Amino acid sequence: GVKLVGSERVHKIVLAGDAAVGKSSFLLRLCKNEFRENGSTTLGVDFQMKTLVVDGEPTVLQLWDTAGQERFRSIAKSYFRRADGVLLLYDVTCERSFLNVREWIDIIEDVSEDNIPIMLVGNKADLREQALQEGIACVPTSFGEKLAMTYNSLFCETSAKEGSNVIEAVLHLARQVTKRN
Numbered sequence: 001g002v003k004l005v006g007s008e009r010v011h012k013i014v015l016a017g018d019a020a021v022g023k024s025s026f027l028l029r030l031c032k033n034e035f036r037e038n039g040s041t042t043l044g045v046d047f048q049m050k051t052l053v054v055d056g057e058p059t060v061l062q063l064w065d066t067a068g069q070e071r072f073r074s075i076a077k078s079y080f081r082r083a084d085g086v087l088l089l090y091d092v093t094c095e096r097s098f099l100n101v102r103e104w105i106d107i108i109e110d111v112s113e114d115n116i117p118i119m120l121v122g123n124k125a126d127l128r129e130q131a132l133q134e135g136i137a138c139v140p141t142s143f144g145e146k147l148a149m150t151y152n153s154l155f156c157e158t159s160a161k162e163g164s165n166v167i168e169a170v171l172h173l174a175r176q177v178t179k180r181n
């Protein structure tokens with residue numbers, strides 16, 4: 001998926017994960033440093049561009065959002081083709097979204113190149129404490145760490161709301177991606 005624009009390489013990064021885990025919010029935080037509490041976070045375009053300095057080199061990322069098409073697995077497949085890296089999100093306050101991570105990894109590994117760098121992201125970390133108090137089953141950090149280890153992927157927890165770890169997550173992934181290309 002590496003293209004040349006001028007003298008700069010463009011790396012295709014795709015966001016994956018169940019609906020409502022915060023993919024659009026993650027991108028909105030990363031690209032515009034904004035957060036919207038509810039509703040229309042979809043930016044209305046297929047992808048966003050973001051330039052980050054990775055190991056001293058300006059690195060152009062083309063970040064793709066599923067735009068609400070998560071349920072259509074055939075679309076997901078064409079979407080992952082030629083990806084250089086994947087941000088795979090789940091919601092730490094939604095066990096189901098964590099259990100579905102394996103399914104997402106199956107799709108990704110089916111379609112993309114071998115050993116494509118994956119950053120597993122447990123989003124909505126800001127909500128965990130309150131959710132636990134309300135008796136909602138949450139995903140412990142150690143579960144995310146273990147699953148990431150199983151797949152040899154990177155891992156972090158983020159809050160698109162508070163902005164914590166969002167840039168860091170993308171930087172870590174970008175570092176892996178640029179090492180390979």
Ligand code: GDP
Pocket residue numbers: 018019020021022023024025026036037038039041042123124125126127158159160161162
């Ligand atoms: P997507 O379907 O995966 O793109 O998810 P959205 O970005 O549309 O987010 C779904 C809902 O979760 C929205 O109401 C967001 O405001 C909310 N949300 C997303 N990320 C966070 C987060 O980190 N913390 C909190 N508290 N809410 C979030």
